[in-house]
Structures are given as structure tokens and as C-alpha cells.
Amino acid sequence: MKKTVAPTVLAVALAAGLSTNVMANDWYIGGGAGLANFEDIQDNLPAVKDETGSINAFAGYNFNQYFGAEAGYTLFNGGATRTHNANISAIGRYPLSPKLSVFGEAGAWGWRSVRAINHDGISPMAGLGVTYQVTDLVDVQARYRRIENVGDLADNGYESDVNNFMVEFVLHPNRRKAAPAPAPVAPQPQPEVTYETRTVTADGSVYFAFDSSALSADSRATLDEVAAFAAQNPDYQIELAGYADRLGSAEYNRKLSERRALAAKEYLVNQGVAAQNIQTAWYGEELAQGVTDAERQRDRRVDAKGQASIQVEIVE
Numbered sequence: 001m002k003k004t005v006a007p008t009v010l011a012v013a014l015a016a017g018l019s020t021n022v023m024a025n026d027w028y029i030g031g032g033a034g035l036a037n038f039e040d041i042q043d044n045l046p047a048v049k050d051e052t053g054s055i056n057a058f059a060g061y062n063f064n065q066y067f068g069a070e071a072g073y074t075l076f077n078g079g080a081t082r083t084h085n086a087n088i089s090a091i092g093r094y095p096l097s098p099k100l101s102v103f104g105e106a107g108a109w110g111w112r113s114v115r116a117i118n119h120d121g122i123s124p125m126a127g128l129g130v131t132y133q134v135t136d137l138v139d140v141q142a143r144y145r146r147i148e149n150v151g152d153l154a155d156n157g158y159e160s161d162v163n164n165f166m167v168e169f170v171l172h173p174n175r176r177k178a179a180p181a182p183a184p185v186a187p188q189p190q191p192e193v194t195y196e197t198r199t200v201t202a203d204g205s206v207y208f209a210f211d212s213s214a215l216s217a218d219s220r221a222t223l224d225e226v227a228a229f230a231a232q233n234p235d236y237q238i239e240l241a242g243y244a245d246r247l248g249s250a251e252y253n254r255k256l257s258e259r260r261a262l263a264a265k266e267y268l269v270n271q272g273v274a275a276q277n278i279q280t281a282w283y284g285e286e287l288a289q290g291v292t293d294a295e296r297q298r299d300r301r302v303d304a305k306g307q308a309s310i311q312v313e314i315v316e
Contacts (some may be wrong), residue, residue: 005101009264010012017267017313024247024311025174026061026062026069026110026172026174026175027059027061027062027172027173027174028058028059028060028061028062028170028171028172028173029057029058029059029170029171029172029173029234030057030058030059030060030138030139030141030168030169030170030269031055031056031057031058031168031169031200032053032055032056032116032143032166032167032168032169033053033054033055033166033167034053034054034164034165034166034167035051035052035053035054035058035164035165036051036052036054036076036078036081036162036163036164036165037050037051037052037079037134037162037163037164037165037278038050038051038052038078038150038158038160038161038162039160039161039163040158040159040160041081041151041158042316043158044153044157044158044159045080045157045158045256046160048078048080048081049080049081051078051223052076052077052078052079052081052082052167053074053076053078053263054074054075054076054077054164054201055077055167056072056073056074056075056168056227057072057073058070058071058072058073058168059071059072060091062091062093064316065093065095066092066093066094066293067090067093068089068090068091068093069088069089069090069091069094070089070105070107071086071087071088071098072086072087073085073086073087073090074086074087074164076162076164080159081113081151082113082115083111083112083113083114083150083151083254084106084111084112084114085109085111085112085147086109086110087107087108087109087125088107089105089106089107089108089125089127090105090106090107091103091104091105092105093131095166097216097217098133098216098217099133100130100131100132100216102128102129102130102131103128103129103130103131103133104127104128104129105125105126105127105128105129105145106124106125106126106127106202107124107125108122108123108124108125109122109123109124109125109147109311110122110123110293111147111150111151111154113150113151113152113156113229115155115156116155116156116157117155117156117198119151119152119155119156119254120133121149121150121151121152123147123148123149123150124147124148124299125145125146125147125148126145126146127143127144127145127146128143128144128273129142129143129144130142131170133143135174136172136176137171137172137175137176138169138170138172138233139169139170139172140167140168140169140170141167141168141170142165142166142167142168143165143166143167143168144163144164144165144166145164146161146162146163146164147161147162147164149161150162150163151233152265155287167261169211177302187298193314194278194314195314196311196314197309197310197311198309198310199307199308199309199310200233200308200310201305201308202223202225202226202306203303203304203305203306203308204208204222204226204303205222205301205302205303205304205305206218206219206222206223206264206301206304207219207297207298207300207301208260208300208301208302208303210221210245210247210300211247211248211256211299213256213259213260213262213263214263215263215264215267219264220267222304223264223271223304224254224271226238226268226304226306227268227271227272227273229306229308230268230272230273230274230306230308232278233306233308233309233310234308234310235308235309235310236277236306236307237277237278237279237306237307237308238268238273238277238278238279238304238306239278239279239280239281239303239304239305239306239307240261240264240265240268240278240279240302240303240304241261241280241281241282241283241302241303242257242258242259242260242261242262242264242281242282242283242301242302242307243257243260243283243284243285243286243287243288243289243299243300243301243302243303244256244257244260244285244288244297244300245283245285245288245296245297245299245300246285246288246290246299247296250284250285252282253284253285254282254283254284254285255284256284256285257282257285258282260282260300260302261280261281261282261302262280263302264304265278265280265300285299287299
């Protein structure tokens with residue numbers, strides 16, 4: 001790669017390290033199987049099993065990495081407790097890592113209990129779950145839901161709270177988009193080339209979880225690009241500046257920003273960057289501007305800047 005191209009490539013790579021894992025228009029479909037426990041059914045029907053199999057299908061949409069909405073159908077197939085269910089719910093999600101997240105949900109649960117006399121109703125539902133991203137296309141997740149007052153004592157012979165445990169597979173068809181193929185380049189006449197000494201820079205930021213100085217996989221990838229910049233440019237200097245959000249005391253945040261800057265420096269040294277060529281500084285919450293959770297996430301960072309003098313081809 002020519003030196004004229006390298007700074008541009010590095011800048012793009014550093015920017016990619018800052019992008020979120022959630023794409024725009026992230027809709028999904030899924031389904032699973034599990035177990036439904038009718039908590040109170042044996043109070044009125046001692047001979048009826050209180051546990052049945054369950055299957056479901058659902059579709060949803062993630063507005064961002066923290067919030068989404070979902071609708072679905074679930075069948076509790078227990079003979080005497082056969083129940084058709086449809087639900088709509090709001091999903092709140094919290095990422096624990098680039099691959100793992102936990103979520104909670106709340107919504108309305110419409111049910112039709114099939115027995116001697118069928119009965120319909122709507123009940124409140126709440127749930128918890130954990131999701132693991134296996135590939136760009138596929139997630140696997142475990143989910144628990146609790147539904148209040150399913151069935152009707154007069155028509156169905158029972159009225160029970162239901163605990164539903166499911167293992168589910170989820171498909172995200174729009175989560176990965178293939179990069180367009182580069183256009184073919186026609187051969188060009190050999191240009192006249194001269195060389196000139198110039199200063200090049202490469203800027204990027206790495207982000208941290210709340211009250212943490214641990215480097216994520218995305219943060220390490222960004223610092224790997226900084227280390228690559230240093231390896232390609234022997235005459236280099238790296239500057240690292242640590243920051244924190246406003247949550248907590250000013251003194252605590254200053255020390256937290258110091259730990260973040262030093263964690264980034266230690267990682268670069270382990271990647272072969274000379275310690276004497278790295279300058280560190282930390283500013284705590286001095287420049288913090290975040291008010292919402294997403295804005296405070298941008299305050300929890302270390303800014304990295306690389307600078308070097310190189311010989312650049314000048315095409316005339």
C-alpha cells in the first residue's frame with residue numbers, strides 16, 4: 001500500500017471501530033419451544049398436569065440497541081389446558097458485550113382457553129431473557145415469561161398464573177449487508193513521481209462501559225489500528241487522553257479517566273509500540289457533555305492520536 005493511501009485507510013478503520021452493532025431497520029423473526037407451568041391449576045383440577053409443552057413464533061423490530069417491540073403467537077399444548085395465545089410487548093435490552101445481551105419485556109397477553117367451553121381473555125405479561133449472537137444472521141436466546149390469570153373458573157374449570165420458559169432461535173435478515181464490489185479500474189499511464197516529506201495523523205477513540213477501564217473487543221481492534229500506524233511509520237508519536245462522564249465525584253472520575261488512559265497505553269505497549277513514544281493525559285469529567293445514557297457513553301472514552309513524518313509520492 002502506498003503511503004498516500006495509508007492514512008486514509010487507517011482513519012476509516014478507526015471510525016469503523018466506533019460504530020454500533022445495531023443496524024438501522026433491524027427487524028427479526030423467530031421461534032422456539034419450551035415448557036409452561038400452570039401454577040394454580042391443581043387447586044381446582046387435581047388430576048390435570050400442571051406442566052405442558054409450548055411452542056411459539058414471533059416477529060419484532062429493534063429501534064436501537066436498547067429498545068424494540070415484538071408481537072407473537074404461543075401455543076400451550078396440554079390437552080386439558082390447551083391454550084392459544086397472542087401477545088404484543090415492548091422490549092428493553094442491555095448489551096453486556098458485543099455478542100451477549102439481557103432483556104426485559106412487558107405487554108398484553110391475549111388467550112383463548114380450549115376446553116368444554118372455550119373462553120377468551122387478556123392478561124398482563126412480563127418477562128426476562130438473555131440473547132447470544134451466534135452469527136450476523138442468527139441469535140439464540142432463553143426467555144422466561146409470567147402471565148396472570150389464564151382461563152376462567154366457570155367455563156374452563158381453572159384460573160391460573162402461568163410461568164413460561166422458552167429456548168428460541170432468532171433470524172435478523174437485515175443485520176448484515178454485503179459491501180459493494182469495487183468498480184474495475186482502467187489501466188492508467190505511468191505518472192511521473194516525486195517524493196515529499198509530510199506529517200500524517202490518525203485519530204480514533206475507544207469507549208468503555210460504565211465505571212470500567214476494561215477494554216472491549218471493539219476497543220482493542222481500534223488500538224490495533226493505532227499500533228499498525230506506529231509499525232508503518234517509524235518516526236511516530238502517540239497521544240492518549242482519558243475522559244469520564246459526570247456520574248460520580250470529580251476526583252473519582254479523574255482517577256477513572258487515568259486508569260482508562262493507562263489501560264490503552266499498556267495494550268499498545270503489549271502490541272509493540274514503544275512506551276517512550278506514548279504520551280498520556282487524563283481529564284476526568286472536565287469535558288463531559290452527556291445527559292442521556294447514549295450521550296454519557298460517548299464521554300467514557302480515550303481519544304488516541306497518532307502523528308508521524310513520512311515520504312509521500314507526489315504524482316505530476
